[in-house]
Amino acid sequence: MALALQGSLLDLVEGDAAAVGTAGGDSVAGAATAPLGGRVRRTVLGRGAWVDSLPGWLGGADDLFERLVTAVPWRGERRQMYDRVVDVPRLVCFYDEDDALPDPALTAARAALDAHYVSELGERFRTAGMCFYRDGRDSVAWHGDTIGRGRREDTMVAIVSLGAPRLLLLRPRGGGQTVRHSLGHGDLVVMGGSCQRTWEHCVPKTARPVGPRISVQLRPRGVR
Numbered sequence: 001m002a003l004a005l006q007g008s009l010l011d012l013v014e015g016d017a018a019a020v021g022t023a024g025g026d027s028v029a030g031a032a033t034a035p036l037g038g039r040v041r042r043t044v045l046g047r048g049a050w051v052d053s054l055p056g057w058l059g060g061a062d063d064l065f066e067r068l069v070t071a072v073p074w075r076g077e078r079r080q081m082y083d084r085v086v087d088v089p090r091l092v093c094f095y096d097e098d099d100a101l102p103d104p105a106l107t108a109a110r111a112a113l114d115a116h117y118v119s120e121l122g123e124r125f126r127t128a129g130m131c132f133y134r135d136g137r138d139s140v141a142w143h144g145d146t147i148g149r150g151r152r153e154d155t156m157v158a159i160v161s162l163g164a165p166r167l168l169l170l171r172p173r174g175g176g177q178t179v180r181h182s183l184g185h186g187d188l189v190v191m192g193g194s195c196q197r198t199w200e201h202c203v204p205k206t207a208r209p210v211g212p213r214i215s216v217q218l219r220p221r222g223v224r
């Protein structure tokens, strides 16, 4: 796959990530996750929803990106859209709770998330959805993760972003002000509370020349 990360585009972000990653975090296979305590910034969205963010959380993100490009069995999906079947505009792979994650750095990242959030969430992150955005034409449309418990219960969905920066937009269901997050290389965002059922999120297409991006979404059991 000719989808190598444009490292030079990411020098600034990667520099920040490396600094964070060596600050006493858990170093696995060249990547590092710094403890989250005291560094995550929470934005209350309203209607019981919130978003936590920690830019540059994951150190060693360049190497992890390259490993995931080859280690993950990416596949294309097709879906019905009105009277046509169309390609889903991104590659995907899903790791269920009994599946080993494709890289020890992700296992360490999940453990760090569990350590920080388990008391608030009341359970651990179990599954990992992986998305590969090959370029700016790849995207995900407005949606909430409401297949399963997210439809009726508060929950959390943690996203670790690798590669080219892309926008993550959030808007209240039924209308209201859109909130923009730029997700950069090694950044962490956690959508929590009622976010999946009272808000929607998307990663829009962009006409800007952007490189590839991998999104890793960690979710509790029964949230999809």
Ligand SMILES: O=C(O)CCC(=O)C(=O)O
Pocket: 129, 131, 140, 145, 159, 161, 168, 201, 202, 203, 215, 216, 217
């Ligand atoms: O690309 C992202 O970070 C968001 C992915 C997402 O919302 C989804 O797969 O449900």
